[in-house]
Amino acid sequence: MADSNTINDTISNTTNNTINSTIDKTVQKITATPAIDMADILSAILILIIANLLIRAITFILTSFSERVGIYRINIKMVLPLLKFSIYGIALYYILGNIFNLTSPQSLAFSGLLGAAIGFGLKDLFADMIGGIVITLEKPYQVGDKIYMGDYYGEVTDIGLRATKLITPDANLVSAPNYLIFSQAVASSNSGNPEMMVVIELFIDHDSDAFLAMKILKESAVTSKYVYVSKESPFTVLLKDYPFYRRLQAKAYVNDLRYQFEFESDVTRRALNEFSKNGIKAPNVNILEAEGYGKIAKRWEP
Amino acid sequence: MEKEEAEITGFNEEIINIQAAIAGFESGHKLNIAITAEPLAGRTMLINEVEKINYQKVTRLSFSSTVKNKGEISLPEQLRRIVLIDDCQFLYTRRIGGFHILEDFLELMTSSNNIFITAWNLYSWKYLEKVVNIGKYFPVQIKLPKFSTSDIKECILSRYKPNEIKFIENEYEKEKIIEITRHPVVIKPLKNPIDIPFFKINYDTLKLRLFKKEKNISVEDVVFEKIARISNGNPGVAKIIWQNSLEYPVIKPGKIKEFSFNIELDYNESFILGVILSMGTIKKKELSEIVGYDYGIDETLFRLLEQGLISIEEDHCSIKPEALQSIVEFLKRSRLVW
Numbered sequence: 001m002a003d004s005n006t007i008n009d010t011i012s013n014t015t016n017n018t019i020n021s022t023i024d025k026t027v028q029k030i031t032a033t034p035a036i037d038m039a040d041i042l043s044a045i046l047i048l049i050i051a052n053l054l055i056r057a058i059t060f061i062l063t064s065f066s067e068r069v070g071i072y073r074i075n076i077k078m079v080l081p082l083l084k085f086s087i088y089g090i091a092l093y094y095i096l097g098n099i100f101n102l103t104s105p106q107s108l109a110f111s112g113l114l115g116a117a118i119g120f121g122l123k124d125l126f127a128d129m130i131g132g133i134v135i136t137l138e139k140p141y142q143v144g145d146k147i148y149m150g151d152y153y154g155e156v157t158d159i160g161l162r163a164t165k166l167i168t169p170d171a172n173l174v175s176a177p178n179y180l181i182f183s184q185a186v187a188s189s190n191s192g193n194p195e196m197m198v199v200i201e202l203f204i205d206h207d208s209d210a211f212l213a214m215k216i217l218k219e220s221a222v223t224s225k226y227v228y229v230s231k232e233s234p235f236t237v238l239l240k241d242y243p244f245y246r247r248l249q250a251k252a253y254v255n256d257l258r259y260q261f262e263f264e265s266d267v268t269r270r271a272l273n274e275f276s277k278n279g280i281k282a283p284n285v286n287i288l289e290a291e292g293y294g295k296i297a298k299r300w301e302p
Numbered sequence: 303m304e305k306e307e308a309e310i311t312g313f314n315e316e317i318i319n320i321q322a323a324i325a326g327f328e329s330g331h332k333l334n335i336a337i338t339a340e341p342l343a344g345r346t347m348l349i350n351e352v353e354k355i356n357y358q359k360v361t362r363l364s365f366s367s368t369v370k371n372k373g374e375i376s377l378p379e380q381l382r383r384i385v386l387i388d389d390c391q392f393l394y395t396r397r398i399g400g401f402h403i404l405e406d407f408l409e410l411m412t413s414s415n416n417i418f419i420t421a422w423n424l425y426s427w428k429y430l431e432k433v434v435n436i437g438k439y440f441p442v443q444i445k446l447p448k449f450s451t452s453d454i455k456e457c458i459l460s461r462y463k464p465n466e467i468k469f470i471e472n473e474y475e476k477e478k479i480i481e482i483t484r485h486p487v488v489i490k491p492l493k494n495p496i497d498i499p500f501f502k503i504n505y506d507t508l509k510l511r512l513f514k515k516e517k518n519i520s521v522e523d524v525v526f527e528k529i530a531r532i533s534n535g536n537p538g539v540a541k542i543i544w545q546n547s548l549e550y551p552v553i554k555p556g557k558i559k560e561f562s563f564n565i566e567l568d569y570n571e572s573f574i575l576g577v578i579l580s581m582g583t584i585k586k587k588e589l590s591e592i593v594g595y596d597y598g599i600d601e602t603l604f605r606l607l608e609q610g611l612i613s614i615e616e617d618h619c620s621i622k623p624e625a626l627q628s629i630v631e632f633l634k635r636s637r638l639v640w
Binding site: 069070072194195216219220222223225228229230255256259270271274 | 398401569573636
């Protein structure tokens with residue numbers, strides 16, 4: 001028995017010594033690596049500032065250039081998000097690898113910290129960044145597109161690390177978080193093209209000449225200074241009969257999506273003017289104000 | 303000095319195609335022809351030649367401004383087999399109600415037993431092709447090609463006697479391979495634009511030097527290569543460049559100026575410029591009708607005149623030939639011509 005106990009003690013001591021020695025070696029290894037000091041942190045901040053300035057400079061140059069090339073504007077702007085993510089990615093890689101000189105255990109510790117940070121408070125920020133990467137690679141929309149995102153509609157002016165910036169028709173700047181791409185449908189009106197379909201609706205009464213009204217609306221659309229017609233961007237004028245009125249619908253492309261509302265207004269104004277000259281009348285106001293037709297009546301308000 | 307009438311140059315293939323369509327018509331196939339070309343590209347020159355070739359078989363009609371009454375497109379009683387019509391872009395106006403004359407004309411043409419050879423401004427044609435699908439009425443469509451350097455040379459020199467023009471080049475006038483041009487760039491915080499130097503490579507000179515052709519090529523060829531490049535193969539523009547550069551009877555390559563227009567226009571001004579380009583020439587009153595009450599046409603035309611893009615003579619607005627290429631590039635970029 002005594003022999004057996006002695007052997008067990010010996011084994012236990014040997015194991016403990018080995019474990020202690022391994023721990024000591026690891027601690028020595030970790031402590032042997034120079035710690036992150038203030039100079040490293042300042043260097044990291046400097047690199048981030050340089051990356052940010054570089055992105056701003058590239059954004060300024062490309063945006064200025066793209067505004068001068070007309071229809072190719074969107075094609076040029078579409079590289080901006082990719083450049084941003086690449087520059088920030090390279091900066092981060094350089095900071096972690098070359099400035100902080102993180103060893104494998106340090107990287108592991110950093111990952112753990114990052115995981116905890118994401119879990120506790122930065123998960124939305126992380127989701128936004130992943131959303132930004134998905135937007136950049138998958139291109140559901142691009143800078144310059146007009147999109148519906150959540151409750152907002154507007155022209156995409158920037159796809160950043162965290163948010164997509166939209167300018168609404170009322171000139172409000174909206175920052176929509178990138179993670180919305182995972183939870184909400186995004187509708188792009190032009191899918192990277194400068195032209196965009198605009199639907200213009202006008203209403204006439206039953207006694208008016210619908211054929212003439214269609215002709216006028218068609219000519220109003222195709223003679224507009226904002227129109228764009230091609231094989232891929234055709235125009236059409238449709239008529240639909242309702243119990244108390246007739247609806248005319250012109251579907252045509254505006255040559256630059258920035259003129260969407262001007263195009264709509266130009267076609268409507270000129271068509272209504274011509275309707276008036278040709279005795280084509282709007283539906284009776286009383287009918288439009290009747291229950292259920294409020295939506296239409298609203299369109300005729302000055 | 304210049305001869306009154308110049309021989310036609312550079313349209314041999316087009317004339318063969320037109321004559322083939324006429325021959326087809328004589329044997330029972332009615333093939334209406336549309337000739338399309340940008341302003342000054344020789345459309346009328348070709349029509350004149352076709353008239354000359356088919357003398358006594360042709361009734362010729364021409365419009366000098368927008369057609370407003372159906373009476374203006376009625377065909378004469380003594381109508382010959384071939385009907386030649388130049389400047390057909392005047393059959394429409396870009397406004398509501400501006401297509402009815404064109405519709406009447408197309409109806410008249412399709413119901414007639416004659417062959418119609420029509421000539422159109424290229425940009426009007428492209429617009430009508432998209433908007434009213436006009437191409438379906440014209441089975442034969444001929445787009446006039448750009449003139450080659452030799453065509454331009456022949457076209458210009460046919461106006462002079464042999465050896466009448468002296469082509470001279472001084473050594474110091476040789477063109478540089480790289481030229482520095484300055485372009486103003488507006489930076490928001492600064493009030494005044496900053497001139498940023500751009501390097502412009504003269505590819506023709508570079509090509510000549512690289513392939514060591516410079517010593518073998520004659521001054522005459524240098525002159526016409528330069529004119530062909532600047533005019534982009536447009537014979538009308540080439541003639542204007544020639545006239546501006548010629549110090550009779552001497553012409554020097556160094557005296558042939560490159561045209562550069564830095565076009566800065568708002569949308570309305572660009573649209574009006576596009577209408578003028580599409581019509582070739584248009585009356586101020588007709589432009590006012592197109593614009594309606596949207597904005598003042600006088601201010602717009604003033605801006606276009608100020609930038610040297612158009613000229614106005616007796617109330618007729620036309621594109622300046624030397625600005626043609628810059629205007630086309632600008633309007634295509636803005637999608638105001640297609």
